[in-house]
Amino acid sequence: MAEVLPDGWEAVIGMEVHVQLATRSKMFCACPADYLAAAPNSNVCEVCLGLPGVLPVVNRRAVELGVRTALALGCEVARFTRFDRKNYFYPDLPKGYQISQYELPIGRGGRLGVGAGVVRITRVHLEEDTGKLLHAGDDLQTARESLVDLNRAGVPLMEIVSEPDIHSADGAREYAEALRELLRAIGASEADMEKGQLRAEANVSVRRRGEQRLGVKTELKNINSFRFLQRAVESEIRRQVAVLESGGRVVQETRGWSESLQCTVPQRTKEYADDYRYFPEPDLPPLELDAAWVEQLRAGLPELPADRRRRLRECYGLSEFDAAQLSDPARAALFEAAVAAGASARAVANWIVQSDARLPPQHLAELVDLVERGVINREQGMQVLSEASTHGLSPAEVVRRRGLGQVSDAGALARLVDEVLAENPRAVADYRAGKQQALGALLGELRKRSGGRANMQMARDVMLDRLG
Amino acid sequence: MRRSSRSTILGIVVSHHGLEGYGLTLSREQVRHVAMLARLGLEAGEEEFYADQLSGILGHIDRLRELDTEAVAPTAQAVPLEHRMREDEPRPCLDRERVMANAPEARDGFFVVKAIQEAEP
Numbered sequence: 085m086a087e088v089l090p091d092g093w094e095a096v097i098g099m100e101v102h103v104q105l106a107t108r109s110k111m112f113c114a115c116p117a118d119y120l121a122a123a124p125n126s127n128v129c130e131v132c133l134g135l136p137g138v139l140p141v142v143n144r145r146a147v148e149l150g151v152r153t154a155l156a157l158g159c160e161v162a163r164f165t166r167f168d169r170k171n172y173f174y175p176d177l178p179k180g181y182q183i184s185q186y187e188l189p190i191g192r193g194g195r196l197g198v199g200a201g202v203v204r205i206t207r208v209h210l211e212e213d214t215g216k217l218l219h220a221g222d223d224l225q226t227a228r229e230s231l232v233d234l235n236r237a238g239v240p241l242m243e244i245v246s247e248p249d250i251h252s253a254d255g256a257r258e259y260a261e262a263l264r265e266l267l268r269a270i271g272a273s274e275a276d277m278e279k280g281q282l283r284a285e286a287n288v289s290v291r292r293r294g295e296q297r298l299g300v301k302t303e304l305k306n307i308n309s310f311r312f313l314q315r316a317v318e319s320e321i322r323r324q325v326a327v328l329e330s331g332g333r334v335v336q337e338t339r340g341w342s343e344s345l346q347c348t349v350p351q352r353t354k355e356y357a358d359d360y361r362y363f364p365e366p367d368l369p370p371l372e373l374d375a376a377w378v379e380q381l382r383a384g385l386p387e388l389p390a391d392r393r394r395r396l397r398e399c400y401g402l403s404e405f406d407a408a409q410l411s412d413p414a415r416a417a418l419f420e421a422a423v424a425a426g427a428s429a430r431a432v433a434n435w436i437v438q439s440d441a442r443l444p445p446q447h448l449a450e451l452v453d454l455v456e457r458g459v460i461n462r463e464q465g466m467q468v469l470s471e472a473s474t475h476g477l478s479p480a481e482v483v484r485r486r487g488l489g490q491v492s493d494a495g496a497l498a499r500l501v502d503e504v505l506a507e508n509p510r511a512v513a514d515y516r517a518g519k520q521q522a523l524g525a526l527l528g529e530l531r532k533r534s535g536g537r538a539n540m541q542m543a544r545d546v547m548l549d550r551l552g
Numbered sequence: 553m554r555r556s557s558r559s560t561i562l563g564i565v566v567s568h569h570g571l572e573g574y575g576l577t578l579s580r581e582q583v584r585h586v587a588m589l590a591r592l593g594l595e596a597g598e599e600e601f602y603a604d605q606l607s608g609i610l611g612h613i614d615r616l617r618e619l620d621t622e623a624v625a626p627t628a629q630a631v632p633l634e635h636r637m638r639e640d641e642p643r644p645c646l647d648r649e650r651v652m653a654n655a656p657e658a659r660d661g662f663f664v665v666k667a668i669q670e671a672e673p
Binding site: 107108109114115116117123124125126127128129130133141142143144145146147166171172173175180218219220228229230231232233234359361363364365366369370371372 | 642
């Protein structure tokens with residue numbers, strides 16, 4: 085989608101991303117964290133129901149995943165971290181508050197490489213997810229009651245806040261995608277946006293180019309895909325510029341994306357919700373993160389996507405595009421194993437990226453080699469790939485069984501060329517009269533006649549020679 | 553006072569950030585504000601009643617200022633610091649019958665509350 089930033093304006097965007105952590109149990113109690121398939125209110129206990137007299141206990145795995153994320157984002161990991169109560173009255177959390185982190189988050193001050201640039205990370209903190217509300221009735225405005233399901237209440241949640249370093253809708257989308265890639269690589273979250281495992285909110289403002297002061301921002305929420313995120317930000321930038329250019333003022337508010345209207349619309353928010361009265365959570369002792377444990381977690385991090393891309397470029401001479409396409413761990417492993425088995429790096433990359441080749445590395449290397457040596461052409465290679473993967477055969481075996489193998493014999497090709505030229509005098513005349521397209525038609529005819537087996541590079545040379 | 557408890561409103565006042573901003577005498581407007589945050593409905597005359605009573609409590613707590621705490625590190629815990637975490641092992645939850653036992657209204661396994669006019673986040 086082409087991005088149109090109106091002349092003379094600059095957009096300033098910061099992101100707040102909530103991520104459900106990949107734990108088996110909830111943040112502060114032992115209820116299962118997997119709520120998607122559960123019957124309403126079946127994954128709840130005294131703690132996440134907010135019954136009196138209970139005490140929360142922190143899930144170690146959630147802290148571990150939070151620390152891993154902070155480390156992967158290059159944050160400073162807190163030695164001393166604490167939970168706070170964020171107070172608000174709303175039926176999605178029956179305690180009357182959300183346990184979150186306010187003054188002492190688990191990580192601060194990181195960075196995430198996005199495209200060619202870098203977005204600074206302000207903070208990473210841990211908290212708990214809220215329950216889900218269903219509004220009975222035709223729509224929100226006429227609903228008379230809400231149905232509350234607390235299965236999601238207490239599911240471990242991590243919030244990652246960026247600095248306002250993003251300046252376009254594309255950039256906002258790329259940031260969210262880069263974050264998803266990172267979170268998946270380190271196993272912190274499945275980060276599926278459509279399942280609500282990753283929720284991206286964009287704080288968007290605009291200002292005249294050269295202006296130092298930030299404009300009034302709006303907060304875009306309730307966006308459940310990367311595409312909608314991009315569209316919402318793009319539409320919001322245009323809306324704000326239009327408001328300001330017509331002499332109006334941007335009002336600080338929360339807006340959501342309406343797919344049917346293709347624009348952002350104001351949303352009702354929790355009344356006075358900004359009066360959260362944070363205070364330290366008295367039911368949870370602060371955490372002192374042992375330096376040795378943190379170092380152990382750092383050492384346990386896998387190769388991060390950005391590092392892998394750099395290595396693929398530098399060690400194998402791949403393009404930026406191919407390196408990005410191969411940064412998925414399974415693809416990268418296949419690529420490296422096939423290259424180790426002796427195939428050319430660029431050719432292997434090509435097969436994986438363009439044809440999504442999935443074969444055992446040895447077989448992939450063999451296929452690449454058959455095509456590179458001209459035994460079969462690329463088109464036949466695709467057939468071989470498909471059969472080799474369906475039947476678990478080696479590509480050489482498929483070539484043998486199917487009687488494939490490219491016709492590279494000069495004599496045989498010359499005979500084919502002569503036949504084609506003799507039967508298409510009109511095209512020959514056209515070519516000689518200067519019509520380049522006629523050559524393509526003749527070559528196409530030749531390929532058909534050879535059953536797709538002709539070595540087209542050689543055939544072309546022979547034909548050009550004959551046509552003089 | 554409807555649907556309310558004195559301890560709730562006190563908790564909200566005491567937990568309020570910038571307690572100093574309230575001074576030792578709560579105005580009726582401040583009482584209305586904290587009651588609204590707690591979704592408590594005040595009846596006629598109650599604003600004044602709670603303004604007086606809460607101001608008295610704040611004044612009582614304010615006596616702590618007489619102590620010299622210069623050399624005492626702030627803490628949110630009255631028990632010795634303890635690094636307590638649990639393993640990520642799911643355990644069985646409550647029976648739904650018990651979960652719903654105290655609900656004023658329930659249907660199809662859901663708690664039912666009065667309509668909240670806000671979209672699901």
